[in-house]
Amino acid sequence: MTLFRSDRPRRIQLDQTTVEPRATRPPWSLWADAFGRLGIRSVQILLVVAVAAGIVYVIQYLTLVTIPLAIALILACAFAPAMNWLRRHHVPDLLATIITLLTIVAVLSGLSWLIVWAVRDQWDDLYAQAQQGIDHVIDWIDTLPFQLFTPDQIEEWTKTLTDFVTSSQFGSGALAGVSAVASFVTGFVLLVTILFFFLKDGPQMWEFLLRPFHGENERRVRRIGHKTVGVLGSYVRGTATVALVDAVGILIGLLILQVPLAIPLAVLVFLLAFIPIVGATLAGVLAALVALVANGWVSALLVVGVVVLVNQLEGNLLQPFLMGRTMKLHAFVILVALAVGTALSGLVGAVLAVPTTAAVWGIIQVWDGENLPAKWARRKPREPRASQSTAVEVA
Numbered sequence: 001m002t003l004f005r006s007d008r009p010r011r012i013q014l015d016q017t018t019v020e021p022r023a024t025r026p027p028w029s030l031w032a033d034a035f036g037r038l039g040i041r042s043v044q045i046l047l048v049v050a051v052a053a054g055i056v057y058v059i060q061y062l063t064l065v066t067i068p069l070a071i072a073l074i075l076a077c078a079f080a081p082a083m084n085w086l087r088r089h090h091v092p093d094l095l096a097t098i099i100t101l102l103t104i105v106a107v108l109s110g111l112s113w114l115i116v117w118a119v120r121d122q123w124d125d126l127y128a129q130a131q132q133g134i135d136h137v138i139d140w141i142d143t144l145p146f147q148l149f150t151p152d153q154i155e156e157w158t159k160t161l162t163d164f165v166t167s168s169q170f171g172s173g174a175l176a177g178v179s180a181v182a183s184f185v186t187g188f189v190l191l192v193t194i195l196f197f198f199l200k201d202g203p204q205m206w207e208f209l210l211r212p213f214h215g216e217n218e219r220r221v222r223r224i225g226h227k228t229v230g231v232l233g234s235y236v237r238g239t240a241t242v243a244l245v246d247a248v249g250i251l252i253g254l255l256i257l258q259v260p261l262a263i264p265l266a267v268l269v270f271l272l273a274f275i276p277i278v279g280a281t282l283a284g285v286l287a288a289l290v291a292l293v294a295n296g297w298v299s300a301l302l303v304v305g306v307v308v309l310v311n312q313l314e315g316n317l318l319q320p321f322l323m324g325r326t327m328k329l330h331a332f333v334i335l336v337a338l339a340v341g342t343a344l345s346g347l348v349g350a351v352l353a354v355p356t357t358a359a360v361w362g363i364i365q366v367w368d369g370e371n372l373p374a375k376w377a378r379r380k381p382r383e384p385r386a387s388q389s390t391a392v393e394v395a
Contacts, residue, residue: 056344064183067348068191074355075104076198077229078236083199097200105192111271115264223366231362235355242318243273246280246310250287253306257299259291275350276334280311329358 031040059066079100086096198205206225213221251266259265265287272279284307292300329337334354341353367374 060344063345063348064187065190067345067352068187069194070352070356072191072194072198074232074236074352075195076202077232078240079104079199080202080229080233083202093200097196100199101192101196104195111267115267220367223370224363227362227366228359231359232355235358239274242314243270245318246270246273246314249310249313250283250306253303253310254287254291257291257302257306258295259287259299259303260294261290265290275338276354277331278338278350280307280314283307284311329354329361333357 031037082100083096086099087093091099210218210221247266247270250269251262254262254265265283268286269280269283272283275282284304287307288300288303291303334357337353337357338350341349341351341356343349345352364377365371365373367377372378
């Protein structure tokens with residue numbers, strides 16, 4: 001009897017411990033297992049992607065504002081040392097801003113005028129040489145043992161091109177070009193206006209943006225701002241220096257080889273150098289094509305040699321020295337950034353993609369401290385090799 005009486009309370013206790021948790025289990029406990037955590041992370045990722053897609057859509061919809069704003073910010077970062085130097089020498093903010101802004105506008109206007117003047121001055125000769133080169137190509141095609149194009153096909157293509165130029169469709173394209181020029185002028189005026197305020201009141205704007213942050217958050221935002229200005233400014237100044245050296249080197253080669261439109265091609269090399277990897281290649285191809293049409297294939301090969309030599313000197317000497325600390329990006333990352341930027345905003349996106357990526361990576365590098373990256377971006381400590389650990393265990 002004692003045995004049965006001692007077992008009865010224990011059996012009741014087991015029933016209580018097994019039944020009560022099932023009755024009081026919270027409904028949200030389903031999210032605590034592995035599948036629940038995976039679902040939460042999936043929802044968070046979808047929200048982040050939706051917000052990013054919304055931001056990209058707004059940027060694309062307001063390109064007339066966002067692109068001048070981004071370019072003005074990059075130019076303001078590039079000329080920040082000049083503004084700081086003028087302020088240290090007690091130059092008033094308004095006068096320092098006017099001096100810097102006029103310098104920027106003068107440089108951009110000078111490059112545009114140089115291209116227009118050189119093209120207009122040599123366009124007739126280049127057109128005649130291009131027509132002569134096309135005739136030589138057609139004559140060379142006729143001498144081949146097999147026939148690539150028939151005379152009827154060539155005549156049909158010429159007639160199609162003539163009809164397109166004289167049709168109303170070409171006129172609508174010209175009107176679209178006029179609209180594009182008007183948009184460019186509007187964007188340029190907006191760019192100059194925004195740049196003026198960035199140069200003049202940039203420090204005050206930055207302090208205003210820091211008002212909501214306090215403590216560690218404020219110190220982090222200050223680090224981010226300082227790093228962003230440094231990365232963007234160093235990128236623009238370093239790229240401009242490298243582009244200038246490339247343009248001068250290729251200009252000397254084109255002048256020696258007597259290639260027409262040498263000055264516009266050199267200016268084009270300078271501008272395209274702001275697109276890493278792809279820009280230099282494209283500029284070299286254009287210079288070689290002009291040399292091929294004007295002077296023949298020997299001159300084109302020599303131009304290709306000059307372009308390759310200048311690019312090798314730039315890639316092995318100038319770029320690591322001037323931009324080694326700024327552009328800490330792998331070539332694969334640069335290519336992906338260029339592809340994404342081109343897909344989103346065309347040529348302007350390709351120009352802005354790499355400095356934006358470099359600035360984002362710089363922000364990650366100072367997220368937790370001046371020289372302390374974010375936790376997920378820190379280098380892992382090197383583990384001892386298996387042979388070394390085995391030798392230690394044996395010893």
